[in-house]
Amino acid sequence: MRSTRIAAIGAGFTLALTLTACAGEGAGSGGGGDDGGEGAGEDATVGVAMPTQTYERWVADGNNVREGLEEAGYNVDLQFANDDIPTQSQQIDQMITQGVDVLVIAAIDGTALSGQLQAAADAGIPVIAYDRLLRDSENVDFYVTFDNYQVGVAQATSLLHGLGLVDEEGNEVDDAPEGPFNVELFAGSLDDNNAHYFWDGAMDTLQPYLEDGTLEVPSGQTNIEQAATQRWEQETAQERMENLLTSTYNSGQELDGVLAPADPLSRGIINALRSDGRGQTIEDGLPVITGQDAEIASIKLIADGVQYSTIFKDTRDLADQAVSAATAFLEGNEPEANDTETYDNGVKVVPSYLLEIHTVYEDNITETLVDTGYYTEEQVESGQL
Template identity: 40%
Template sequence: MKKRVVIFLSMLMAVGLLAGCGGGSTAGVTQAPGEQKTAETEVKDTTEQEKEAAPLNAVSKGDMIGVSLTSRSAERWLRDGNTLNEDLTAAGYQVDLQYADSKPEMQVQQIENMILKGCKVLIVAPVDNSALSSVLATAKENGIVVINYDLGIVGSSDIDYFVGFDNSKVGTMQAEAIIEKLGLDKGEEGPFYIELVAGSLAEANCYMYFEGAMEAFKPYMDAGKLVVKSGQTSIEQCTVVDWKLELLTARLDNLLTTYYSDGTLLDAVLSPSDYLSGPIATRLESFGYGSADMPMPVITGNDATESVCKMIATDEVYMSVFKDTRLLSGACLDIINALAEGREPEVTDVYTPDVYEIPTIFVPMESITKENLKEVVVDSGIFTEEQIFGTK
């Protein structure tokens, strides 16, 4: 039986409004250096064309695969890009790997260039989940297979497959780690003090993480056992706009000086991503946390990056959600190889980011703490023991 992951329509409307970006227009297709190709000669008009499912034999060994990822500044995406590049190349495909530096307009231009280069498949993790509808329609009308990679895209009927983690569960896993570490599930009364951090609202995943965590926290917050001392409990109050670390630092400074200068200790910080949890831990240490008198709060993460795994080993970050991105690359390759061989790809799930149902491959993920860190990320070959437990 197929599983179905649904994001409520009202949530998606909020994504569009808060991201401030529409998916309805893109720049003209960028001309590759030294070539005379134009949008008129190379790209079909998609205005009134019906969308079709990905055809079998749409790709062959030796064809170009375009990989468009969000940013090279995040350790996680560098690891994904390297794995995809290695796996696709080893399987006999050419690869055009591009990072968009967290700029939606740059990602659109890069995808347009991939279309002009003749890519047969696009693997896309969006910077802005609502900014790609036009360029993906262009890709589809040119017979290109589109695989949405891990970060959900909304507003497009031109996505053939989704490959990713069931991100609706990430926030729940993070909240449960905090609840268990504080002993709330075993009857501890608290009150324990927590502050909440959310990622960029341009990503639908951030809504899923936050909603999942808040649902798990609700009974303890309602009972007064878990308290947000700042009162900042809406995702709009907790977002780190565009993942800008200077905004995260400014908010942490304000929280600590305004609400915790009376001697109240912060017990936990909900962080949606390792990209934020490492800087959160470092900033808290600058305020004296991590000492005998001021223990480190329970800080969550997501993606199990090398830098944060080191901080888990040294008790600076409590947990992260381990996502073996090798499995994502393998799932993408399974889809591409099946199409190249004229077979229907084996998909068992359905992802519904808005009104469009997308055939999906979900791969498993795991919560990691210091207790199982070595087993999960070292023994599995992701990192070496020296990388994680050696010199920080």
């Protein structure tokens, strides 16, 4: 059952963190390399390990971290691993062998680098986990990220908002339709720790509506293992959506919404739905589809009324925070944390700095992305950088 309120695209809401800053408690030496915590000086080198260049945001992240570190006067060894775990392991091994003073790591698989983390600790090299938590090791000194549980909450809230069930801030509305609404659920890659936080935040938000029958999942695929998308690949999400349409919706059953945790997945889902003749835009039949990372191609789709929403995480701020943490270690200090309770990696709670997120809808693209200088109007109109 499709709500007539779907066409009313709401304004975005901001989920701001109100965490009190406190000092970090990292286990690193502070200085890295051979300086024994006394500060590495202007000749210091920071190793930056990013997962892939095939995902728009990681290219931007890598470049932003490199530029920030270079502006601070440090040398940078930036490597992309093309989503291949052995490649990333080798790259980090090489950085350690060459004597970098700090490591900034956005892991492909947060559980796959224990040997490298131990080698870094043995060499006195502090390790900063970048957006993806490094798990199952005590040798993680700091974590910079966004509030990933709240990302999931925001995605689910935007789905409910698109269905007319809540307002932009997640409050139930008086004239909400009764439903039931048919929805399908997608999750990220199981080897990415963030995917579990996204899922938990989203499912905690959706659960009351699933329990009272307002939302239904006709496929029955309601756990993260069933919904997962390995390596966050667009093609994998598209194939799963095609399979769902064939197995569950082949009799013309209506699909009202899709929880998608990232923009490449959203675009794959949209491709499958369009190919199945389920409309070209939300106005003429496409379900409400969420997203994340505010990729320019998806921002164009939102502007055109195709994708409903995305979560904007300003990676410029994330890069700045990584630079700030690295600088603190290089100067023999501890980075400032604003969360020392949430991110347990299985061995220790890693002191963290969490950044705020924003939900982007059609009518706040300019305010959120253009006015802040993240994109230009021309880029939004063309859907290209």
